[in-house]
Amino acid sequence: MKKPAKPARENISPSDLTFGLSTCKRCLWIKYWHKVIMPLAMPLVGPLSSFQENIFRGVSTLDIDPSLRPGRVTKLGEFVKSKPFIINGETTRWSVVGKYDLVAENEDGTYALIDCKVSDNARDSGDFYSPQLHAYTYAMERPATGTPMAIASMGLLVWKPNRVIGTNAESFGFGVAQSYIPVQRNEQAFISVIADFISVLEGPCPDAGPTCPTCNYLTLRLELED
Numbered sequence: 001m002k003k004p005a006k007p008a009r010e011n012i013s014p015s016d017l018t019f020g021l022s023t024c025k026r027c028l029w030i031k032y033w034h035k036v037i038m039p040l041a042m043p044l045v046g047p048l049s050s051f052q053e054n055i056f057r058g059v060s061t062l063d064i065d066p067s068l069r070p071g072r073v074t075k076l077g078e079f080v081k082s083k084p085f086i087i088n089g090e091t092t093r094w095s096v097v098g099k100y101d102l103v104a105e106n107e108d109g110t111y112a113l114i115d116c117k118v119s120d121n122a123r124d125s126g127d128f129y130s131p132q133l134h135a136y137t138y139a140m141e142r143p144a145t146g147t148p149m150a151i152a153s154m155g156l157l158v159w160k161p162n163r164v165i166g167t168n169a170e171s172f173g174f175g176v177a178q179s180y181i182p183v184q185r186n187e188q189a190f191i192s193v194i195a196d197f198i199s200v201l202e203g204p205c206p207d208a209g210p211t212c213p214t215c216n217y218l219t220l221r222l223e224l225e226d
């Protein structure tokens, strides 16, 4: 595949460090060099996320989880952009840009980053989302503009739907089990993920993976049309 003189976008999306890296890298490469993005059908994700986020506006961190430092959720859904990544002493063209879910301001002047999920997928662990949360933290601590924020903790706030509540069409809803999953800081591991990611992006277009149902579907379709 042709590689243009310049990528179509140089801002790495935090979610590409989880979902993008869990498949083959070809779709990612095409997204960043050509801005051609595979359409995804996730109609409930947006509404469920905003219900969840809005519930926590102004809430005490200790009501979210007693392990957090005392503070209060003061910021919701704001975009952050980092300075360009420096890998092996060289400044790259790549930065991270993303919109976090919740940030709490702690009483000691530090901040807590909280990422909201509505899910019953066992994959939704701290390890799986660690690069995504590190990416937001990286952007807040090394912002392209403005004052750096000291992030004291990162974690997932998971709502797992587990029952139906209400008695009639006017009151039916889903009940959830809520859990807070702390994610430990490991800057070195994050920089290593970013370095691999950037080296894939700067290289030639990768081959498609053998097990991806989407590419296999497209190959079968193209064979039919020959």
Ligand code: SF4
Pocket (backbone or CB within 6 Å): 023, 024, 025, 026, 027, 207, 208, 209, 210, 211, 212, 213, 214, 215, 216
């Ligand atoms: S196998 Fe094909 S559809 Fe799947 S991630 Fe790779 S390029 Fe994208």
